[in-house]
Amino acid sequence: MxxxxxxxxxxxxxxxxxxxxxxxxxxxxxxxxxxxxxxxxxxxxxxxxxxxxxxxxxxxxxxxxxxxxxxxxxxxxxxxxxxxxxxxxxxxxxxxxxxxxxxxxxxxxxxxxxxxxxxxxxxxxxxxxxxxxxxxxxxxxxxxxxxxxxxxxxxxxxxxxxxxxxxxxxxxxxxxxxxxxxxxxxxxxxxxxxxxxxxAHYTATAPEHFQRFVMFTNYQFYVDEFEAFARTALADPDNGYIAFVGPGNSVLERPDEVIATGAKIPQMPAYHLKRADGDGITLVNIGVGPSNAKTATDHIAVLRPHAWIMVGHCAGLRNSQRLGDYVLAHAYLREDHVLDDDLPVWVPLPTLAEVQVALQDAVAEVTQLEGFDLKRIMRTGTVATIDNRNWELRDTPVHRLSLSRAIALDMESATIAANGFRFRVPYGTLLCVSDKPLHGELKLPGMATDFYRTQVASHLLIGIRAMEKLRETPVERLHSRKLRSFQETAFL
Structure with missing residues (x-):
């Protein structure tokens, strides 16, 4: 024209x-x-x-x-x-x-x-x-x-x-x-x-399939276990789950059905274990890095989920930790930098009691441990999130990690928590120690295979149980006042 x-x-x-x-x-x-x-x-x-x-x-x-x-x-x-x-x-x-x-x-x-x-x-x-x-x-x-x-x-x-x-x-x-x-x-x-x-672009699933309880992970192994859990769940008509949806909007409604594999795997594939009321569980494999974590949460936030949590792997920073131990984050050291312009690092990220209790109770339920025995496999403390995958090759981060009293390090958790705080979405983190680079236990191929085989299934199940516990929490309690500022919008 x-x-x-x-x-x-x-x-x-x-x-x-x-x-x-x-x-x-x-x-x-x-x-x-x-x-x-x-x-x-x-x-x-x-x-x-x-x-x-x-x-x-x-x-x-x-x-x-x-x-x-x-x-x-x-x-x-x-x-x-x-x-x-x-x-x-x-x-x-x-x-x-x-x-x-x-x-x-x-x-x-x-x-x-x-x-x-x-x-x-x-x-x-x-x-x-x-x-x-x-x-x-x-x-x-x-x-x-x-x-x-x-x-x-x-x-x-x-x-x-x-x-x-x-x-x-x-x-x-x-x-x-x-x-x-x-x-x-x-x-x-x-x-x-x-x-x-x-x-729709990044996850290859339509927004209609997303559920109100969202888990993020950084490894494909969790997706495989999620699909296996979904097939078992669909075999039980009393638990409320009605379908499992994967990339390409392929729908599985019976445990013996085969999910279509024609769709190309997107950057951050999403998988949805659906309930008729929308209170099922979505799992998003965001891969490694804070940029993907920010991108996923930037967009999922508009769906107004009731909670999201990170269930992924981390580096254990304490010598007393063992591979396979759990880390329940109660604070975050933010060195991911992707949200610094939107949420300055001096803004504290509060712990949300309902999410923390659900995660801890889920660990106790799955592991059959409680009290002091539970502390043997799960430690609560500060999780550091960094934007350098090869952080262990530099001395400076190690000193800051020590000063912060951090017990674990990953590349996604603080980003997900920070965006949860920013967008008023209840958040939490339960990580699994997959390596201890400061103590000579690197994530090498053989060690990784053994670790994944033994730990992923139980870790994912803990995340699912935590989400199911949160689903039973009244919405007005779950959406904490800690996430609201002086003058807030009326809508969640």
Whole structure:
């Protein structure tokens, strides 16, 4: 298209009337209606544009929004950290994929109505839906790269906007909206859509399959054991698990089925042991390194999981530790550097009691040890996370590790904990000592094989049992006040 493209008339769906709801289910139904209307408008125009010639208009549709307006200060239960706003005013959240977030939205909107005694307003927002994200709802469509069409896509549709696709709300740096309202949710709709698309790319599974309890690991051995556990779990109709999903969205519903292997293994493959209520367990093999740990948690956070934990391998730093011992992190030495700009290293990461107790109880249950005997195989202390895999070749880190009283070192745990703190997702870490480089026990091929064969199955089972214990914890207790700042969004 030529330089006159900006003069094209803008075509939008007809304007809608703002409606007020005191029923959260009806409110979410309206969100679904508005979102489906906008995305269908964009998809129809996109297909017409691909099939036709020069577009005669610029096409635009908008995300729906939820708005709470209250004139009173909050007088809610101070023990519960979400579901209310502290100060009078107007609070707004743009919403995407309300079909995917239905249960979450019903819960959060219901709490607002109950706690503030005012109806919720549902309307179209003034934030356009980028055509890329509307197209992403269709697995059979792709947005062509720039240069394929005879015109620039951005002259005809809205494209992703970095101004509304950032972490300012979660980082505590977001100010009021242009109309004076404040954020109601931790993420904008565009930020959520961005992560939903990235999740499908990095994990090769659709966001719909992710469960609310997430485990991260750094070795394929855990994936193999997770699949074996899933097959056993699916054979028992009473435990609530209904399917196991792997990369490529291959679904296993019976223990004797074979998972399709045609999909290429992505950078961070995800595996989902599903329950009908979404409270199953997702395992993500993030590989080695803090960059992958940050990437995975940046995107999974928009799904608002109830907890995530790291179950991987670490270097034991104390001579008294043995290969196969467990490390329950109660503090983190952050030398991963990938989150320094978003969460400075001087910010402490608190231990979350519910997660710590679940992990410790799971270790005791699986190992059949308790009390002082449990201390023989599990040590609680500081875990250091570093961004140099060959850290043992330098003297300086060793001195800092000694000063910090660290008992273990890895390359992911502090990153996962820090992003849990930043995004208000309960977090924890249970590692297994796989080598002791400071004491002459390096991770060499023969030693590694023996270690993996004997320890991975029990370690993974401990993680699963911990998640199942956390599932029994009331949500209002699990989402600790320790994760909330002075002025928080009402939505989890």
């Amino acid at each position: 030529n330089g006159n493209a900006r003069l094209l008339p803008v075509e939008t769906p007809p304007a809608v009337e703002r409606r007020f709801f005191d029923d959260p289910v009806a409110a979410v139904d309206r969100l679904v209606e508005l979102y489906d209307r906008s995305s269908a408008f964009l998809l129809d125009r996109f297909l017409e544009t691909l099939a036709g010639g020069e577009p005669a208009a610029r096409f635009r549709a908008f995300y729906p929004e939820v708005r709470l307006t209250t004139a009173l200060h909050s007088q809610t239960d101070a023990r519960v950290s979400f579901g209310h706003v502290a100060l009078p005013g107007s609070y707004v959240a743009t919403i995407t994929r309300p079909d995917l977030y239905r249960d979450y939205l019903v819960q959060q909107i219901g709490l607002l109505i109950r706690n503030h005694g005012v109806p919720i307003a549902i309307d179209d927002s003034d934030t356009p839906i980028p055509v890329h994200f509307a197209v992403a709802t269709r697995s059979d469509l792709n947005v062509p790269q720039e240069g394929v069409l005879r015109y620039s896509l951005r002259d005809v549709f809205d494209v992703p906007d970095l101004e509304t696709m950032n972490d300012d709300i979660s980082n505590g740096t977001a100010g009021p909206n242009p109309d004076g309202s404040m954020p109601l949710a931790p993420f904008t709709a565009q930020r959520v859509d961005y992560s939903l698309a990235r999740l």
